Amino acid sequence: MHGTLLVARLTWLETRRRRIALAAVVCGLLFLTVFATAMYFGFRHVAAQGPVNIVEQRIAATVLTVAGLYVVNFLAVAVAILLPIDTLSGEISSGVIQTLASKPVDRAAIVVGKWLAYLAMTASYLALMGGGVVLSMRWFAGYVAPAVLAPMGLMLLGAAVMLSITIAGGVRLSTVTNGIVAFGFYGVAFIAGWMEQIMALFNNSTSRYVGTIVSLLSPADAMWRRAAYEMQPLAAHVLQAGPFGVVSVPSAAMVGWAVAFVVIVLGFAVWQFRRRPL
């Protein structure tokens, strides 16, 4: 445990000092500024036009919250993939890992320590960005989201899935190959999610099953859809299909599977890393 925490601290320190973390925060703040400004002027304009239909306004605010968090989710997934993309492959090719792995520390501590640091980073990023969206809506639209913590937890779980895939990929793959594989995993889950949604509208069970099976192989996008559903119990049925709508809701079992998926993939990464010549 001592080694794991030391590696986590080193990873945190090292990533914080790199430009990539700064770039992610700057881009995130830019997005938040645009989002908050748009909400401020948008809802002030609505209010200036006289009495508003409370249902319409609530639906609009819900949709905008989910749209904002959709971007936050995408950025968090990108952070979970791009921050650790070269953490193992880069250190293996540069030889940094030799100095680390020749110390009295189990190789599992190196993998899990890095994973913990990046998870903490992704969680902080998600909290900052998601918090910004939710607070913007509260301040400028007077909209209090019915649920925040559970959806954010699901988004973090989705990002953790991608983080684990990226860490595991870095054990054997080169940095660029690993990036392609990780985004490929996400892309497949993303399109499968859409397929599942749209086919659910037409009650096409075969495509729905295909979508569910792909979600099992890559449950990151399913976590977003579950989060989106929990944020908009009312609007979900109105919006129907689309990136913000949820027709086919991933079950609680799928959430359990995502947790198991993270553990399995991380366990696989440790197993591979222990066997890998350095």
Next chain:
Amino acid sequence: MPEYAIETAALRREFGRNVAVAELSLAVPRGEVFGFLGPNGAGKTTSLKLLLGLVAPTSGGGTVLGAPLGNTAVRARVGFLPEHFRFHDCLNARELLHFHGRLLGLPKRGLDTRIEALLLRVGLDDAGHRPLRTYSKGMTQRAGLAQALLGSPELVFLDEPTSGLDPLGRLLVRDVIDELRAAGATVFLNSHLLGEVEATCDRVAFVKSGRVVHEMELASAEGTLDVELRVGRADDTLLEGLAAFGTGVTRDAGLVRMRATAESVLPELARWLVGRGVALYELRCRRKTLEEWFVEVMGEDQRPG
């Protein structure tokens, strides 16, 4: 306490169909400075990684400081300087050493003092606050050396420690090796700078195609003395008589060449020649350099690269 710092038996490592280390059997006594020599691609670095547990053997086994290869806990007593030392370049040397000190399980108390002493020892005391990315190649290697010495190791692996170092840096490495020897530590030096090995090592092993093909002591250097005699008449009986003092006796006109078994036989040899009434015009002896040994052991096609 085991007698040997390193002991391996028929250690083998294959990468796919490529055999990096064929059969490595070593016994390095504690307190010895051991040189590991061989041409590029002979399997030196892989052998070192096998001993450090960075690479698992395909077959065979061994012990390091009495613990089986790959043991994690024993690494607290082992230091390692990789050939091209690299670490996260956003850290400065103090942070680097602090992190490694904690990894080694050194207590916080006293760690800073130890770090300052080491930075001074490797000549980085003025640069300890600067990030590693601002370091020259030589400075990075010095930081790596400090890292290898941090835990006061009983066994230190140095993989081409002077690559990238200037003459002063090389002298530093030589002094550090002497200090380690004086402290009773074992040093495993991987190098193809033969002059450096000759100046520091007690014993060397030559590796070729992943096998130790020759081992020799450097301190006593038995059988390494080439002797050249210019005599009045070199007949067959003289040559037979000389064989008692050494090996490889050959004759070329008035010159007789041979290899003496030890330096101590030379006065005896001269007495014997004079006693037999042989006109001795010249007796020259020359110790064979490690480079010459290298070429002889490896073959002309495998000059050090």
